[in-house]
Amino acid sequence: MMPVAVGPYGQTQPSCFDRVKMGFMMGFAVGMAAGAMFGTFSCLRIGMRGRELMGGVGKTMMQSGGTFGTFMAIGMGIRC
Template sequence: MPVPSSAYGQQHGAPSCFDRVKIGFMMGFCVGMASGAIFGGFSALRYGLRGRELFSTVGKTMVQGGGTFGTFMAIGTGIRC
């Protein structure tokens, strides 16, 4: 019976350091997007934005928050490797 390969492509099943950094970035990006949606949405509504301006502002805030937090999570994960 053949032995199934792991999801990370290695024999022992442990993710490489680069895989860990990628996973850390993705986790941080998701958390940053969520916090950007919450804080960006509240601030845009407080400024009185509606419609297209609201979605544009919230989208930009989400991407910025996701990129920032994802980068810091990737750096932190890379330090721990």
């Protein structure tokens, strides 16, 4: 059994998997925000309206969130 790393004030440090997971979630949130802005602009620019607009913006948000989250998770994994 591995000893648990203890921080300067007695709290335990998060595991490497927890750090990677947190990096993905932070990156996903930032990517979703960026996707909302850029997706809305690009969909409005090409003339989408209503349900089509919501679908296009949602797709862009998921794509950019997943991409940025993956890169943030990789970065946090490298730091472990």
